Amino acid sequence: SEAVLIQRNGGGDLPPQAEALRTRLNSVLVAQNYLMMDYNVEQSSFDATLSLAPGVEGPTVSTLAKEGWYAVRVLVPRKGAHLLMDRLYDAGARGILLTELTACRL
Numbered sequence: 001s002e003a004v005l006i007q008r009n010g011g012g013d014l015p016p017q018a019e020a021l022r023t024r025l026n027s028v029l030v031a032q033n034y035l036m037m038d039y040n041v042e043q044s045s046f047d048a049t050l051s052l053a054p055g056v057e058g059p060t061v062s063t064l065a066k067e068g069w070y071a072v073r074v075l076v077p078r079k080g081a082h083l084l085m086d087r088l089y090d091a092g093a094r095g096i097l098l099t100e101l102t103a104c105r106l
Contacts, residue, residue, distance in 0.1 A: 024103070031101035037076045037084070038097045043068045045092025052087050056106060075104070 005022055007014065014022060034056075041049045050059060055074030062071045072093075076084060085096050 023105075027103040027105045030106060031104035033078055034075050034101055034104055035078050035081050036073065036099040036101060037081065037088075038071065038073045038095075038099070039088055039093040040064060040069055040071055040095040041093045043070065046070055046072075048091040049088050049093045052091060053084060 005018070005025065007018075013019075037053060039049070049072065053059075053072075053074045053076055055076070057075075060073040063069075064071055081098055085098070088096055
């Protein structure tokens with residue numbers, strides 16, 4: 001399928017509703033290039049995993065109930081995501097999850 005937004009030549013700026021639609025369609029297209037990755041990591045391996053997957057604008061990091069462990073969430077490029085999972089696992093990440101995105105605005 002294909003989404004197409006049509007405008008007259010020389011039509012000027014899009015009306016607000018059409019601009020909102022264009023923004024939403026673009027966010028779906030952007031999301032097709034990324035996945036959300038979540039993983040848990042022990043403090044001793046934290047820096048090594050962040051160097052492999054720093055995220056687009058940085059990771060979201062939370063402490064876990066297990067002392068000395070963190071939960072990390074990063075936006076990663078779809079291309080190479082499974083190889084990145086392997087590298088993160090080797091660096092100490094555990095419980096690695098990849099989640100599809102519906103829309104994404106960067």
